[in-house]
Amino acid sequence: MADPFDVQLEDDELMDEVELTASLIVAANQVDGHLSQTEIDAILGVSPPS
Numbered sequence: 001m002a003d004p005f006d007v008q009l010e011d012d013e014l015m016d017e018v019e020l021t022a023s024l025i026v027a028a029n030q031v032d033g034h035l036s037q038t039e040i041d042a043i044l045g046v047s048p049p050s
Helices: 012-029 037-044
Strands: none
Touching: 012 037
């Protein structure tokens, strides 16, 4: 009989968000000041609004 509580708790979108957040944390720890919006956009892989 299968255990009804044995479920996979993985959400691909959540894992992507965790990875992006971790990347921002690592980058923020490597600078002495604040990250610029341009730096944040580059880390997140987005283009600035035009």
